Amino acid sequence: MKLSQIRRKRYGLLGLAFALAFFVAAQFVVTAYVKLDTVYKHRMNYNMFLEDRGMIEVVIEEMAKTIKRDGLTDYAILIGNSVAWGTNESSEHSLGRYLSDLATSAEGEDKLQAVFNLSAPSIMAGDAYTLLLMMEDRGIKTDNVMIGLSYSAFVEPKPGPRQVFWLGDYLRTQDPKAFADVLPHLQANGFEYKEGWKHAEEQALETLLHRIPVVKYKEVIPAYWEQRKAGTDLLGDPRAWNEKQFSEKWLADPSYLSFFDPQPFDMSESNWGVYFMNKIAELQQGKRLLTFVSGGNGELSKKEVTNPGYVANTEAIETYLQGLGSPYLIMQDKIDPNLFTDHVHLTKEGNELLARFVWDTWTGKGE
Amino acid sequence: MLFNSPTFLLFLLAVFALYYFFPRWRMLVLAVANAAFYAYAGVGYFVLFFCVVASVYGISKFLGGSRSKLALTAGLIVVLANLVFFKYSMFLLGSVEQLLGFTISLQGTPFVDREIALPIGISFYSFQLIAYLVDVHKGKLKPSRSLFEFWVFISLFAHSAAGPILRGGDFLPQLRNIVAIKFRTPRVKLGLAFILLGLVKKVFIVEKIAPYVNEYFGVAATLNGVESWVASYLFAFQIYFDFSAYSEMAVGIGLLLGLRLDLNFKTPYLSSNPAEFWRRWHITLSQWIRDYIFIPLGGSRVKNWRIYVNLIAAMTISGLWHGAAWTFIIWGFYHGVLSAAHRMYGKGLKKMGWTKLQGNWLYKVFAIAVFFHLTVIGWVFFRANSWGDAVHMIKQMTLLGGVSFTKETMLLLAISAGLYLLHIVEFLAVKYFKRWSLGWEAAVPSLIRGAVYAAIAIVLLMLLMNGEASSFIYFAF
Incomplete structure (x- = not known):
């Protein structure tokens, strides 16, 4: 090679220009690759969400795109915790799938075009409220909303799970007033509150870099491939609880016991479960809202669910939901204990039955 | 930042x-x-x-x-x-x-x-x-x-x-x-290459081995011999790749701005003796210690015993410079003793007329292996959370307590060997940098080079955005 050619190569910027072109092209390829089914199948990919909770934005965005593309107008949104997500079962056997089947196969006025399940383990009323605001922001109608909670959503944390477990940072932008109200509780329960320059920097980076698709989807594609490689999206053990071992130690664990805490509930707005349910009810004024509260296993957790304190608190929840004026469902003792996989999660048949209960209540055919 | x-x-x-x-x-x-x-x-x-x-x-x-x-x-x-x-x-x-x-x-x-x-x-x-x-x-x-x-x-x-x-x-x-x-494309490209090299070292190597190092040193008092060696090997590579990553990025930034900053590392684990090691490890500090401590103390122009004392004193001060803890002081003292011992050894070889031995490649390889392990032993003092932990690990590293491998230690030993191989590759890359970089630019079509650059940029960007960036070890000094 001649010296002049070498010089031209060393001074040339063609390699960098191609790199830039490839980089830009990669953004288009990645954007085209990610669809709703990459991040969602009757429920969102929880492993992906665990890796980066910002992925909830991708799920909502893809839902909005699907709704727009398919021209959907009659659909429902389901937001709940691990019971509604379907822990210990695959997505094919989850509440989201069965509810979707019932809704889309229904006849007449009841028929819905889709049920979008935005549930995830540990989701609390505060997360559900935030998600509704985020969806409205994205142009997703929240005309039909089903909220799934559990008894523990009203237990006073001392300390315990945050009442906005996952989405505190989003609540901060969606409803600053509610965020300011709940902040002391969040901070007391492990929420990392950033302010000043650190917060501004984080926000700026988020805004800037998350516009780059390879950054935005950095958790999505690997998690999708991982799930495909595994061949299942099952999380947990789907066997019924009585086919498994639950040690005395497990049943005496403070986190298990706090789930059924029998201390009398304060059902005023100083209970964050009530505070956010009120917010949801306010948001759903003039729209449809159904709330169901999953029950505990009547056999495995018999001692806990028959405790007079627990029974009284369950009645207090019922009285509160009655006051909201929208349909509700208290699931305690409505599902056979044999259809539980543990103290609260359900088997395939349990999920199917729960879907039937929810759907019947939604359509007014239930109790 | x-x-x-x-x-x-x-x-x-x-x-x-x-x-x-x-x-x-x-x-x-x-x-x-x-x-x-x-x-x-x-x-x-x-x-x-x-x-x-x-x-x-x-x-x-x-x-x-x-x-x-x-x-x-x-x-x-x-x-x-x-x-x-x-x-x-x-x-x-x-x-x-x-x-x-x-x-x-x-x-x-x-x-x-x-x-x-x-x-x-x-x-x-x-x-x-x-x-x-x-x-x-x-x-x-x-x-x-x-x-x-x-x-x-x-x-x-x-x-x-x-x-x-x-x-x-x-x-x-x-x-x-x-x-x-002036803005000169080759210099800017070289600067970018240095920055990229530093980022790759930090993100692909340091971030991956750091959790193991932390885990092992966190339970140092319970480690057996093989685990102690694994922990020390991994830390040796963690600190090298971490600090050289930072230093190379610094040089790269300098090149982007048209300013020459000195290289701090020249594949130090290929050194066959302490003097060579300190010419290849944290070079600017070694030079500083030489010019502002060792020479003012008398350097090599004093009696032999004074030279040994000066060497040990200078290296001990270097240890203290790294951190306010006895483990750092012991680490510096240890290197001072190694330097003095090596000087003594060199004199012995000279006396016996065996200086030619040092030119033999087999001797050189053996000396590199021995000195690398002596350096690794020194890192135990540097990294251990306490003097007690360091002593326990050093005792275990004699392997007198027996040798037992687990699947994990085997894997980590293999990784350590791989990292050493990478160190050799780095040495060759630096040695033949001009020829290889010219070959890369002249023989590989721009299209392919562009694709490789883009792939590296994408992977790096994804990794850099993966949670909070971890600090460099030397930021603590």
């Missing part, structure tokens, strides 16, 4: 653009960038840093005159008082208390928790300031022309956090010529 954080990369991009768009204002751009870079870590520490720099600059005006010695003393007091207060005061207090067997109450003082946050880069800028004061005092260096120039020299963001330790004689002339620096 960490070099491996998106914030820094955006900051660098902004500085780079301003630097070439406004060539006449380059000093101002750098002065402001340096201030912003340092203030990012804490405004209070920035103010302190600036005050120390300004004081030394003011004092240095009296150097070279009739009161030069007094000015030198005053300057050294300012620099060392700042360093000792922030870095060593609590260590000294603890040591005195231990020695005298009582505890001094700090209740009611701001130091009640017996911790003082260390300003970033304090050890590095202190050494740089000392070198400047001494050089100007000795007439080796003309004093800086203005506080502005002095500030840019001492605080340049590319090196203020963890070196390389710059000398005024090398760097001030570059600053005086800064307006004339």
Whole structure:
């Protein structure tokens, strides 16, 4: 090679220009690759969400795109915790799938075009409220909303799970007033509150870099491939609880016991479960809202669910939901204990039955 | 601001653009960038840093005159008082208390928790300031022309956090010529290559092995022999790749700006003896220790026993420079003893007429292997959380307690071997850099090169955005 050619190569910027072109092209390829089914199948990919909770934005965005593309107008949104997500079962056997089947196969006025399940383990009323605001922001109608909670959503944390477990940072932008109200509780329960320059920097980076698709989807594609490689999206053990071992130690664990805490509930707005349910009810004024509260296993957790304190608190929840004026469902003792996989999660048949209960209540055919 | 954080990369991009768009204002751009870079870590520490720099600059005006010695003393007091207060005061207090067997109450003082946050880069800028004061005092260096120039020299963001330790004689002339620096594509490409190399080392190697190192050293007192070796091998590579990553990024940033910063590492684990090791490991610190401690102590121009004492003293001070803990001091002392022993050994070989042996390749390979393991043993003192942990690990590393492998230790030993191989590859890449880079640019089509660059950029971007960037080990010094 001649010296002049070498010089031209060393001074040339063609390699960098191609790199830039490839980089830009990669953004288009990645954007085209990610669809709703990459991040969602009757429920969102929880492993992906665990890796980066910002992925909830991708799920909502893809839902909005699907709704727009398919021209959907009659659909429902389901937001709940691990019971509604379907822990210990695959997505094919989850509440989201069965509810979707019932809704889309229904006849007449009841028929819905889709049920979008935005549930995830540990989701609390505060997360559900935030998600509704985020969806409205994205142009997703929240005309039909089903909220799934559990008894523990009203237990006073001392300390315990945050009442906005996952989405505190989003609540901060969606409803600053509610965020300011709940902040002391969040901070007391492990929420990392950033302010000043650190917060501004984080926000700026988020805004800037998350516009780059390879950054935005950095958790999505690997998690999708991982799930495909595994061949299942099952999380947990789907066997019924009585086919498994639950040690005395497990049943005496403070986190298990706090789930059924029998201390009398304060059902005023100083209970964050009530505070956010009120917010949801306010948001759903003039729209449809159904709330169901999953029950505990009547056999495995018999001692806990028959405790007079627990029974009284369950009645207090019922009285509160009655006051909201929208349909509700208290699931305690409505599902056979044999259809539980543990103290609260359900088997395939349990999920199917729960879907039937929810759907019947939604359509007014239930109790 | 960490070099491996998106914030820094955006900051660098902004500085780079301003630097070439406004060539006449380059000093101002750098002065402001340096201030912003340092203030990012804490405004209070920035103010302190600036005050120390300004004081030394003011004092240095009296150097070279009739009161030069007094000015030198005053300057050294300012620099060392700042360093000792922030870095060593609590260590000294603890040591005195231990020695005298009582505890001094700090209740009611701001130091009640017996911790003082260390300003970033304090050890590095202190050494740089000392070198400047001494050089100007000795007439080796003309004093800086203005506080502005002095500030840019001492605080340049590319090196203020963890070196390389710059000398005024090398760097001030570059600053005086800064307006004339032209944008040269090959130099910018080389700078980008250095930055990329540093990022790859940090993100692909250091971040992957650090959890194992932390885990093993966290339970050091329970490790067996093989596990102790695994932990030490991995730490040896963690600290090398971490610090060389930072240093190479610093050199790369310098190249982007058309400024020459010294390389701090030259594949040090291929050294066959302590003297060679210190010519290849943290080179700018080694040179500093040589010029400002070892030589003033008498260097090699004194009696043999004094040379040994000087070597041990200089290396012990180097250990103390790294951190205020006995483990660092022991580490430095250990290297001092190795240096002295090697000197003694060299003399023995000479006496016996066996110096030719050192030219034999087999001997060289053997010496490299032996010295690498001696270095690895030294790292135990450096990294161990306590003296007790270090002693336990060293005892276990004799393997007298037996040898037992698990699947994990086998895998980690294989990874360590792979990292050493990578070290050799790095040596070859540096040796044949010109030929290989030319071959890469001349023989590989631009399209393919572009695809490779884009793939690296994408993977790096994804990894850099994966949670919070982890700090560099030497930022703690």
